Amino acid sequence: MASSKQRPIAVDLFAGAGGMTLGFEQAGFDVLAAVEFDPIHASVHEYNFPFWTTICKSVTDTTGREIRAKSAIGDRDIDVVFGGPPCQGFSLMGKRNLDDDRNSLVSHFVRLVLDLKPKFFVMENVKGITIGKQKEVLHQTMETFKQQGYQVREDYQVLNAANYGVPQNRRRLFLIGCRQGWNLPDYPTALTQPPNKKSTNKKSTARKRKPAVENLLPSTPNVRDAIGDIPEVNCYPELEYRDWVMVDYGTPSFYASQLRNLVSIEDNYAYSREYNPQLLTCSRRTKHTATTMARFAATKPGKSDRISHFYRLDLKGLCTTLRAGTASNRGAHTSPRPIHPITPRCITVREAARLHSYPDWFMFHTTKWHGFRQIGNSVPPLLAQAVARQIIQSLAIIPRKPQEKYALADRELLQFKMTQAEKYQHLEVQAIARRTRLK
Template identity: 60%
Template sequence: MAVDLFAGAGGMSLGFEQAGFDVLASIEIDPIHCATHEFNFPFWSILCTSVVDTTATEIRSRSSIGDREIDVVFGGPPCQGFSLIGKRVFDDPRNSLIHNYIRLVLELQPNFFVLENVKGMTLGKHKEFISIIINQFENNGYKVRQDYKILNAAEYGVPQNRERLFLLGCRHDFELPNYPQAITRPPKSNKASLNSLLSLTPTVWDALQDLPEVENYIELSEKDWVKEADFGKPSNYGRQLRGLSSTDKDYSYERKYDPRMLTSSLRTKHNLESRHRFESTPCGKTEPISRFYKLHPEGICNTLRAGTPSNRGAYTSPRPIHPFTPRCITVREAARLHSYPDWFRFHITKWHGFRQIGNSVPPLLAKAVASEIIKVIDIKPIKLGVIQDLGNEKLLIFDMSKAANYYSVNRHIIEPRKRS
C-alpha cells in the first residue's frame, strides 16, 4: 500500500496503481484538485489539507490504512523555488514544503519513499539542499541512493520531453531500489546509437491520430464532452490509452466508462489572425507572436507546463499548437501526450485542466519508478478483474467555493484567481 503527498489530480497515484500498489491515502491542499482526484480514485481516501497541517496519525485514521505497515510514500513538493525558469532562490519559503514531506515520511515510517522534483534542484548551490535532504533521512533510519538521477519521461513511453529528479530511499533494513532502465528512445535522440535496441518513443501523432477533431463538434464550444464521438484508427499507444489493448504489466483497476465518449475537450476560440499565424508556422517551430510551439507529428511534445497560480500572477502557460489544425491543443490531447488513459478526466475548464496535467508526473514515468520498488519488495502483483466506478461528475464542475464547501475547508485556502 502507498501514500501520495502533494497528490494533485493523481498522475503519480495512477502510475503507482498501474505498478501494483493500492494508494490508500492522498493529501492535496487544493479543493479543485481534490475533487478531480476523488472522481478518478473514488475507492480510496483524499485528504483536502496542507501537509503542514496534517500528521501521520491523521493520515492513518482518515483512510483505511490504520496501523498497517506502509510500503511506500511518494510525492513531489511544489518546487517553484528550484525551477529552471524561476529565480531559483535558495531560501525560497515555498521550499519549506520539502521539509514537511520529510517529516511525514519519518512519521509514517514507510519501507520506501520517492521524492520527485524539478531538474533545477540538481544545479549549482541547490545541490547543497539535496545533501541536506539526504542527511536528514540518513540520520533517521533511512538510506538514500546517492547517485540520484534525472529521468526523462520520453525514455519511458511518454511522447513528451519532460525531465524530473527522483530521489529513492528506504529503511536501513531494506534494499535500495534501482532506477528504471529506459524502455524507449525519443526520435533523433543523441543516445540513439547507444540505445538502438530500444523501441522508439511514441510520437505526437501516435498520441493524437485517432482523437476526433474537436472543431467538428459545435457542442464542444460550451461543454467539454460529447457522446458517440467519431474516433479514428489508433496507434498501439492510442489503443492502450483508450483501453482497447492492455499496457505491459499494468495492474491498475479497470474503470467503468464509455469508450465512445470524448471528454476534456472544450474548444478554444482563436481569432482569424491567430489561426493564420498558427497555420503558417512550420511544425517543430515556435510561432513568433504568441511564442506557442507547433508540435511536429513525427516528434515528441515539448514539456507541458502548468502556468502560475493566482497568487503568482495567474498566467496560463503557453499551450502547444496542434500539428495539423490551426489551434491550441485540448486538455484531452495534452493528457494523451502525458500518458493519461482516456477514462481519466480533469476539471471541465481549460484553466484548471491544463494546470492539473502540467503539474503532474506522467503516469507511465511514475509506473516505471514504482515497478522498481515492486521488484525489491519481491511480490508479484496481479490484475484484478474488478471494474471500479468513477466518481460523481459534479466533482469536475466545482468552482473553488463549491469545492471548498464540499471538503469543509476555507475557500481562500488557495488564493482566488485574479482576472484582468
C-alpha cells in the first residue's frame, strides 16, 4: 500500500543542463543535489533549479560526504541516485574505444552510488555499451554492484524516447538497481505508439486479426505537434542579435499545450515556474547562405541534404536523434542540426527543446552552440519521468503535488562565457581545456 504523500529525495550525477533532473522532479522527486563539472552547464542547471544545490565539480574529485554536506541532504537516507556518465567512448556514432578516458567515469558513478548508499540507482548510457567489447564495461559494473549488496536488473533494456511521448527516435540504455531488501523496479511499458509504424504482418486473404495491444496506445506526438505552433523566426529581425522575442503563438497541439503550461497535467509533480506565455526564448536565428538555403529547400522532408547530410524534418514523422557535438577540448565540433520541415533553415534551440520534451519555461545558454549541446547531451525529460515513476512505485509512496511557484530571474547565468562561468563557480583552474586554434 502506498504511504502518505511525500517527496522522495534524489541526486543527479553528470547533470548537464538538467534533463534527468527535470524528469525525476516531474515524477515527484526532490533532486536536492546535482553534480556537473562544466561551469556553463552547471550555471544553466542552477538557473532552472534555483531551489536545489548544483555542485560544479568533476565526479572524479567528489565524495558522497561532500555531496551531502553541500546540499540539504545531510545524513538523510537517499531514495535514488541517477546519472548518465559521458558516453562518447561507447557511442555507435563515433570510434568506440574502451581506453577512452571518458569511459572511466562509469566507475566513478559506481563509486559515488556505493558511497551515497541510496535505495535505488539508475544509470543511463548509449546503446553502444551493450554491444561488442563495450559490453564488458557494463557487465563489470553490474558485477561490482552485486558484490556490494545491490540487486541489478540483469535484463537491462534500451528504451526509445518515442515510446514515452517524445517526438524523437532516441534509444538509450537504462541500468536499474536497488539495495537488498527493496524490490527491483520494472522497466516502464510503452506509453505511446510511434506514428506511421508499418505493420509487419504479411498480406493475407484470411480474416483480419484483432489489433495488437500496442496499437491501442495513443500515438507519439509528431514534428507538427511539437513545433507547429511556434511562429517563423525569420519574421523577427530581433532574433538576429538576441535569442528572445514577444510573439503570438499559433494553435497548439495537446503536446505543445503541455509544454506551454496551458493545460493541467495530473501526473506532473514538478514545481511551477513563472514565465510569460507570449515570450519565445532560445530562438536566435542561424544565418545561411543563399546556396545553402536553396539546397535545404530542395531537400524533401524525411531526406538528408546531399552536402551537409542534415536531415529535413517531416511534419508527420519523428525527429531523428538530436546529437550534442564535442566540447572545446575535443575540437568544438558541431553536430548536424535538423532542417526545419517548412522553412529552408536549421531548427532553433527552442524547436529542438520542444522535440526533446522540454517545457517552454526551461532555458538554455543564449548561444546556439551551447544550447544545442545541452539538449543533445540530455535525456528527454519525459523519458526520464517514465523511468522515475517506476522508482516511485517501488518506493510505495504517493508524490506530493507542490504548491510553491518560483521565478527564474537571474538571466546572467545563461550568458556566461567559459572564463566568466569558471569565476562564478569559484573554480581555481580551467574546468575544460580551451581549443587550440591553428595559426
